[in-house]
Amino acid sequence: MEKFIDNLSPMDLMRSEKMSLVQLIIPVESAHRAVSYLGELGLLQFRDLNAEKSPFQRTFVNQVKRCGEMSRKLRFFKDQIIKAGLLSSIHPVVEPDVELEELEMQLAEHEHELIEMNSNSEKLRQTYNELLEFKMVLLKAGSFLVSNNNQAVAKERELSENVYSSDRYVEASSLLEQQMRTADQSGLRFISGIIFQSKALRFERMLFRATRGNMLFNQAPADEEIMDPLSAEMVKKTVFVVFFSGEQARTKILKICEAFGANCYPVPEDFSKQRQITREILSRLSELETTLDAGIRHQNKALTSIGYHLTQWMSMIRREKAVYDTLNMLNFDVTKKCLVGEGWCPVFAKAKVQEALQRATFDSNSQVGSIFHVMDAVESPPTYFRTNHFTNAYQEIVDAYGIARYQEANPAVYTVVTFPFLFAVMFGDWGHGICLLLGAVVLIARESRLSTQACVRAYHKLGSFMAMLFEGRYVLLLMSLFSIYCGLIYNEFFSVPFHIFGGSAYKCRDATCSDAHSAGLIKFRDPYPFGVDPSWRGSRSELPFLNSLKMKMSILLGVAQMNLGIILSYFNARFFHSSLDTRYQFVPQLIFLNSLFGYLSLLIIIKWCTGSQADLYHVMIYMFLSPTDDLGENELFWGQRPLQIVLLLLALVAVPWMLFPKPFILKKLHSERFQGRNYGMLVSSEFDPDVEPDSARQHHEEFNFSEVFVHQMIHSIEFVLGAVSNTASYLRLWALSLAHSELSTVFYEKILLLAWGYDNVVIRLIGLAVFAFATAFILLMMETLSAFLHALRLHWVEFQNKFYHGDGYKFKPFSFALIAEDDD
């Protein structure tokens, strides 16, 4: 047996990759290149040797800062490009990498250019806005004045004194001065201007308060929207004209205008002047527009040329920064000529790493080569599984619970099959299965297109749900295939049974078939060859039959899976050479579970094979209550009673067996080891290497007997109680599958068939639509989710707690590919 197990070829995913702690000594001149080659390789996880230093005390802090500065500039470019609406034109262009210094200069140049252009266009934009506002004020305020003129001719004279000199209209301040000229005359005057629409109401109220109501406020919304230079958004503004009298009121109003950010423009009274100014303004506006357009074109050109390189530059800066961050984790050796780094590396990748280091030495013309050697590790290495498209999702399911301890048995190997299968037991309907299959096939067919960067990003935007669905496409595929299989066994297609594998084994008692649903049918030929006979459907005993079938099946599946878990714990113990765990944990656990629930499974199988009428509840309950009593009609096979007594005794013995010996033996071992140390260190140094890394750590720890004992007690109690509760927990397979089939029956019978009963196309269509929606949303989405969650629970709790520690940590190599993913 032992030999047989030894000869088993190792499974790929069963154990995580063998890791070794390696030390690199790299000459300073080739360090940068070496680290970037390692980043491309992506198979070495550096350890931070400067953890106690704060970020700005490290060696390459200046380079990191420079990279930070450059990425800030790049972000600025990106913002500018997005603002200009040019993002769609970005195509990543592959060009030879430029030197960092050169790039830094280029970026600085570009930034300078852009900032200058921005300030220029901002100035132009401001002038343009002022002119535009002036135009609007002229149009609107002019009309107020006209209507005023008609009403009050007396005011006209004073208003006309608001002289306007056409050569000074550009600067707002001079406009105000020019208004001052007329200020010393008393009487009614006005100020006209423009203000944000959102502020207009408060502005008016404030004016009213400040002048104690001695003013007249006219307003009209501006026709065009004006671009706000700060936020670059189009805002609505309101043109206003305030009529007032008195010098004090004037200063107050001007102050309030300033406080509210309202721009004031004088409007001449005279019609001809107004027209003349308007004309001039229009011509200047068109001039400015062309200048602005030219500026924008120029800017867009510059931005486009930057945009061509932007993606490449960004990824390059990201890489450079990562390289320097990694270099910061390395130590200088005593001579200050070499950098010393430590890291984890999978054993299979050692040659590749060495090759990369050699390449770096060669490429940078270094006199001295890098040194690469393996060190002894005290701490436990990281866990690294080499997964592919298909297994990745399953590994994720396991990792979500906890990362496997280094080299312990990986449940993902079995999860690949058991997870979709348990899901399917709860979701057994081949109609629904085909729907899921279609979805999975669509996702897989478009895999290459969807997994490109841009689409993944789009999917992330679309919602994490779609992204999750895409990640789990192969899980979905297997889930749907198994659903079809289980659906065929349950013989349900959207809850409708079909005669796929030949005719039913039952027929009616007479030709009228009047009592088919009450008195029952008679069997007239061999059983239905595959799955459930379609005749059960709608019969009186349909539910009891299916319940009994599914319940027993759940228990069989559960006991099988839990046994697999316990057997895996044996493989773990073997792998880590811990005979203690084999003898005092694995054996009693196996005996305990199988003497109770293994026996129950046996009974179920015998009952199915013999067609016996025995009551299994009764058998199991009285096995505990009165094991010596006669079984009577419940006896399934000869010698059942003595077997039960033996099994019960075995189960009772197994409990103290798994509880007591282990802590006591550990204590004895510890005290022996402690004594042994007094004689000499030779023994322990021989002893160390072949012990598992985990126990290597325990050497240094204080042995606390009470703690170990309590720990063992908790574990034993958990297992004993868990054997019962976990088996019961597997009944969820039955419950969910029942719920699923009942729900789909309800939708089929109460919605689709009901609607079909009417001879009306509209009602039929409505019924069909409701049925389709209910199927899609409730059965295909919510039921899938709930079955998924329950399958997840069965794996995490019932299966994995038998053997899985899950307290490792993941291998995170320094890799450019991973960095790129993180940033997106």
Added chain:
Amino acid sequence: MYGFEAMTFNIHGGYLEAIVRGHRAGLLTAADYNNLCQCETLDDIKMHLSATEYGPYLQNEPSPLHTTTIVEKCTLKLVDEYKHMLCQATEPLSTFLEYITYGHMIDNVVLIVTGTLHERDVQELLEKCHPLGMFDSIATLAVAQNMRELYRLVLVDTPLAPYFSECITSEDLDDMNIEIMRNTLYKAYLEDFYKFCQKLGGATAEIMSDLLAFEADRRAVNITINSIGTELTRDDRRKLYSNFGLLYPYGHEELAVCEDIDQVRAAMEKYPPYQSIFSRLSYGESQMLDKAFYEEEVKRLCLAFEQQFHYGVFFAYMRLREQEIRNLMWISECVAQNQKSRVHDSVVFIF
């Protein structure tokens, strides 16, 4: 209903309490301050802060940094957090949150009015205002000539209006007036806030009354020390003290007649909580008093987080962040002016 907040608090306040406690976990720790104090340049400070929650706010700043930029961005973060919480809050928490900003509002009003009195540019003044204390028509404050106008034009629209009832005079504004106005407003504000918290009841009232009483007492001491040697009469001084707190009313009587710092000290040492503050100072010294008070305040604010189901955590968090920003400002100033030996003078460690 005292003691039964646990039953109903989380219906409306649970989410935000969780948020604010999460924010609190982002406050800089003693280790962060130690690292910051070792910085050589402002860039180092930026680099260190980029690893903290301030990172996203500082990352887009071009390299020659100024102290003001750092402080501005850090304040911006606080304001963003405050606005987010205010948006999510329901009554009475939203009112409570608004109360927290009134102090800044008073300071801003005083800043603008003093500034215009000295003929400073309004835009420049607006930039100096604390963003939490902004209100819509704050720029129009410059229009007002005296208290009455100030009230009638601008403040009648703001939540500060009720606090103004005591200081509406037709006198022209001058420095003394403004300072008295600030303290009168503050007194009215604190009393109103105190009453509001009492009305809320429960743990909120208990914790907030302690924090606000401390605030009131500290203001009383500061008013006393600042008014020594000015023309403020004893009665006027007495009027500026808030009508609650540990010192009310007998301590106020004593403070009102103090003529120098040692008399203040004698008056305060009768109160055990303040005895420890004053016992750390040497006689005749008032420089370090501010720091001592800040330290005591931080200690009390941190204690507010020890209880659950009350609004005091929001007040405490805002105050702690403000203290943190003060610390950052001091550290960056010291770094910028090469005065690193003085870094520890004014930094109050929060944890």
